Amino acid sequence: MTTTEPFAPEIRLEAIESLLLEKGLLDLDRVEQRLEMITTELGPMNGARAVARAWVDPDYRSRLLEDGTAAVRELGIDGPQVEMLVVVENTPEVHNVVVCTLCSCYPWAVLGLPPAWYKSPEYRARVVREPRAVLADFGTEVAPDVEVRVWDSSAEVRYLVLPERPAGTGSRSESELAALVNRDSMIGVRRAGQVDD
Amino acid sequence: MGGMEGFGPVPVDDDVTFHEPWERQAQGLAIPVQVAARSNLDAFRHAIERVPPAQYLEGYFHRWARAFETVLVEGGVLAAGELDERLTGQTPSTAPARTTKAVPGGSGAKRPGDTPARFEVGDQVRTTAARTSGHTRLPGYARDRAGVVAAVSGTWVLPDTNAHGEGEQPTWLYSVRFPARELWGSGAGEADVVYLDCFETYLEPVT
Amino acid sequence: MTDLPVEGPAAPPRVNGEVVFEAPWQRRAFGIAVDLCEQGAYEWRSFQQALIGRVAEAERGDHPFDYWQCWLNALGDVVEQTGLVALDELDQRSVSLAARPAGHDHEHGHPHR
Numbered sequence: 074m075t076t077t078e079p080f081a082p083e084i085r086l087e088a089i090e091s092l093l094l095e096k097g098l099l100d101l102d103r104v105e106q107r108l109e110m111i112t113t114e115l116g117p118m119n120g121a122r123a124v125a126r127a128w129v130d131p132d133y134r135s136r137l138l139e140d141g142t143a144a145v146r147e148l149g150i151d152g153p154q155v156e157m158l159v160v161v162e163n164t165p166e167v168h169n170v171v172v173c174t175l176c177s178c179y180p181w182a183v184l185g186l187p188p189a190w191y192k193s194p195e196y197r198a199r200v201v202r203e204p205r206a207v208l209a210d211f212g213t214e215v216a217p218d219v220e221v222r223v224w225d226s227s228a229e230v231r232y233l234v235l236p237e238r239p240a241g242t243g244s245r246s247e248s249e250l251a252a253l254v255n256r257d258s259m260i261g262v263r264r265a266g267q268v269d270d
Numbered sequence: 271m272g273g274m275e276g277f278g279p280v281p282v283d284d285d286v287t288f289h290e291p292w293e294r295q296a297q298g299l300a301i302p303v304q305v306a307a308r309s310n311l312d313a314f315r316h317a318i319e320r321v322p323p324a325q326y327l328e329g330y331f332h333r334w335a336r337a338f339e340t341v342l343v344e345g346g347v348l349a350a351g352e353l354d355e356r357l358t359g360q361t362p363s364t365a366p367a368r369t370t371k372a373v374p375g376g377s378g379a380k381r382p383g384d385t386p387a388r389f390e391v392g393d394q395v396r397t398t399a400a401r402t403s404g405h406t407r408l409p410g411y412a413r414d415r416a417g418v419v420a421a422v423s424g425t426w427v428l429p430d431t432n433a434h435g436e437g438e439q440p441t442w443l444y445s446v447r448f449p450a451r452e453l454w455g456s457g458a459g460e461a462d463v464v465y466l467d468c469f470e471t472y473l474e475p476v477t
Numbered sequence: 478m479t480d481l482p483v484e485g486p487a488a489p490p491r492v493n494g495e496v497v498f499e500a501p502w503q504r505r506a507f508g509i510a511v512d513l514c515e516q517g518a519y520e521w522r523s524f525q526q527a528l529i530g531r532v533a534e535a536e537r538g539d540h541p542f543d544y545w546q547c548w549l550n551a552l553g554d555v556v557e558q559t560g561l562v563a564l565d566e567l568d569q570r571s572v573s574l575a576a577r578p579a580g581h582d583h584e585h586g587h588p589h590r
Contacts, residue, residue, distance in 0.1 A: 189544065
């Protein structure tokens with residue numbers, strides 16, 4: 074196996090694809106169908122629904138923290154990369170942030186596909202070592218006495234952050250609350266959206 | 271098939287006989303299937319020839335699988351359609367029985383284990399200092415470091431052995447909590463913590 | 478990449494407003510890796526292991542880190558390890574494809590998406 078890359082990636086990909094097609098091992102329609110599903114049906118709106126439900130329903134919140142996999146399935150959320158989902162809760166005392174230092178492991182079923190920065194050597198190297206500086210890069214300040222927990226997804230367990238519910242949202246409906254839950258708040262690099270009123 | 275047009279080049283460099291374990295099984299079933307159906311080699315060959323064109327192109331062993339079904343149905347061993355019913359999508363030429371929301375990895379990595387967990391929540395542990403040339407999920411920054419077991423996360427396929435064909439070896443997985451200063455020294459944040467998922471084989475008890 | 482269309486059939490997939498794939502080959506590499514796994518060619522952790530290796534290798538090198546190149550390399554690794562495609566077969570095919578004149582008309586018999 075060579076470590077240099079003599080071929081442009083488009084060429085290499087086409088070589089793999091054409092050989093697999095010729096051997097009858099690939100069905101491009103099937104591949105396309107799966108891609109469509111992954112890129113449209115999977116996304117952070119799934120995780121946001123679980124977060125919003127946890128904010129309004131204390132029993133659901135308990136179940137979500139106890140067994141994330143089962144709790145998101147209650148909402149019809151299931152899919153790739155969440156064979157075991159652990160939900161970790163942000164509180165006034167604890168702030169959580171998730172990484173995969175070895176590659177790019179990410180809970181696709183609840184967050185969709187990871188953004189480029191999550192997969193970058195910069196994020197993967199720095200967040201585990203200087204999380205507060207990385208959070209500051211995202212505009213997120215954490216008080217010195219708050220414990221910052223970095224979860225390195227080194228095995229098959231996937232992590233989702235349950236962000237704190239923003240102040241002043243007591244009258245919001247569950248779907249309005251879900252709209253406040255952005256992807257970055259479920260990775261832990263930002264907080265859930267603040268409310269303007 | 272001879273003389274038919276529209277096919278790509280013959281993959282002459284493909285000299286792997288069996289791409290997947292089920293293909294080896296298919297080869298092994300040829301005689302028993304014929305015996306079960308009180309058939310014979312010629313009838314089997316004929317069955318292969320009668321595989322519909324779209325399925326014929328699925329590959330050599332896929333054709334065998336289709337032919338098996340034909341032989342078994344015609345020999346009265348199976349009712350027509352019974353095989354599809356039983357397999358419900360697991361026939362070799364279609365996708366395995368997974369929904370569109372299946373976990374990539376099929377049955378996944380969780381496995382029943384038959385040994386008790388060595389550690390429990392609250393135990394003090396130390397990660398191994400051993401550097402391995404093989405695959406491991408213990409990141410370099412966490413080698414030879416002391417932490418506390420925060421959770422016991424079930425038994426899973428051990429990537430270290432499975433990667434080298436040494437078997438799945440279901441192994442207990444632990445979430446281990448490391449103070450940042452333990453990992454990075456006194457320059458690290460006092461209130462910073464790293465949680466890392468560690469397989470039991472990476473850990474030793476701290477006495 | 479700022480010249481990609483934002484909407485319409487040619488727009489690349491976006492997650493939360495961000496582009497996931499910057500080029501079609503990345504999307505196809507992703508799709509094929511997932512598909513082969515789901516067809517039973519390999520377990521996902523095998524692909525992960527290859528990816529971990531390729532990422533580590535890339536980080537030791539002196540080229541700018543290219544995640545999708547790592548992914549593509551890992552895909553090549555697993556299709557070779559599982560015997561779907563032989564390395565020299567892959568190299569030979571790459572050579573022939575690379576030898577096509579520039580601006581070829583995609584006559585190789587399958588559509589690009």
